[in-house]
Amino acid sequence: MGEFDLIARYFKRNTAPAQAAPAPAASLSIAKDTPGVALGIGDDCALLTPAPGQQLAISTDMLVEGRHFFADVDPAALGHKALAVNLSDLAAMGAQPLAFTLALALPPARAGDDAWMSGFARGLFALADEHRCALVGGDTTAGPLNISITVLGQVPAGQALRRDGARAGDDIWVSGTLGDARLALLALQGQLALPPDQLATLRQRLEQPTPRLALGTALRGAATSAIDLSDGLAGDLRHILNASGVGAVLDAKALRTAGATAATATGLAHARSADAGQDLQHTLTGGDDYELLFTAAPAQREAVRAAGAASATPVTRIGRIEPAQGAWLQDAQGGRQPLSDFRSFDHFA
The missing domain is CATH 3.30.1330.10 (PurM-like, N-terminal domain)
Structure with missing residues (x-):
């Protein structure tokens, strides 16, 4: 032919x-x-x-x-x-x-x-x-x-969601769930053993991601900045912070919620608990999630939740934008760890 x-x-x-x-x-x-x-x-x-x-x-x-x-x-x-x-x-x-x-x-x-x-x-x-x-x-x-x-x-014209619009005091949000694609990759590479039905569910997240188009259009006028998560949250967030000239603090507990919702809903808790110590590592650096990471003023919280409901997409508030540059992960006791400790995917690293 x-x-x-x-x-x-x-x-x-x-x-x-x-x-x-x-x-x-x-x-x-x-x-x-x-x-x-x-x-x-x-x-x-x-x-x-x-x-x-x-x-x-x-x-x-x-x-x-x-x-x-x-x-x-x-x-x-x-x-x-x-x-x-x-x-x-x-x-x-x-x-x-x-x-x-x-x-x-x-x-x-x-x-x-x-x-x-x-x-x-x-x-x-x-x-x-x-x-x-x-x-x-x-x-x-x-x-x-x-x-x-x-x-x-x-x-x-003038309504595009860009990376340079985040402002101090904004909430940081993420759509859907994070880390499923990373778990599938680890299983397919032989680094994690999963039952066949669980691997099939996770593999679909890796190989057939859902582009969040309805959520993106619904966020016009509410979100101040946005990016899609392809290389991992920790690295992709830095693109927003660098473009906007701001910093961020992420809530470890909220991140675990964003990473655990799908597991609870689909019976994949075993997959996540198999390596519980790496749970946040998967959530922050996994890549291939193709969810939306975005910021919005606190006054827009109901508008953001409404956008999530209208697009049938879960949204989770996971942190806030701060005026001083730098990115941190904060635990329940207020302790902070530099987000730079979590390395996202880089083709040439």
Whole structure:
């Protein structure tokens, strides 16, 4: 199969060539049914028309086999995650998805594997259709498996959630639960033994994260800053603190609550208690959570809780912003530990 046949067969919606396997089920016609997309796949460039008064939000993420995912990952889960990690960036800006491009390097054996390619496209387009985000272009080449997606969204001018808006006195919040993906990774690496049903639940958190788009848009006007958690809370919080010129104190008890909610709800307490001494380490440095970390003034607490309820997303207040730079973890007795003791993931460290 040639490059253009591969694109037409798996990634050009509603236009599969004759005698090819059916393209993934499509609920969107690229040019007609996707708001803001005037021209999609098939020309040298896509043409987008953002709504009046909107700013474009653009982000790129790359997933590399062996670095970001295991070779035996379910291809549908990989298609989902490849787009989800980009949509999570839009969520952190309070933006709505518009379109995305896909650059895909494929080993020839994968390119010729219909089951793998169909599964990948199915997972990718299922999430794209859920959020009305159209594939409008990209590139394919032979090489080690590497997936790079650029996503485009739109947000009302002046309403984007940025990293530089945190102010002294703000509350620090996190969505969802933290540390599940880290536990799955440890189990898959053979460092933690888990029953198969518990590993399956945790692995879904690692390989099929939920981008918090509804929460992100609901937080416009309430949150003062935001970031998505990809490399671990301890490291990602520093991006907000550095951009805003402030410091932070995190509440260890509240962090344990944020890290334990899912375990209680899904019967995964065993997984967390298996290494209780490392519980906060997982919560603070795990990575791959793709939850939102954000700040808001105390006067906005009810608005934040309402945003969480409206988006069906748990939110937990885990600390506060302080005027003096520096980040600390505070225990119930008031003792403080530097957050720098907890190292998040760094590709080049």
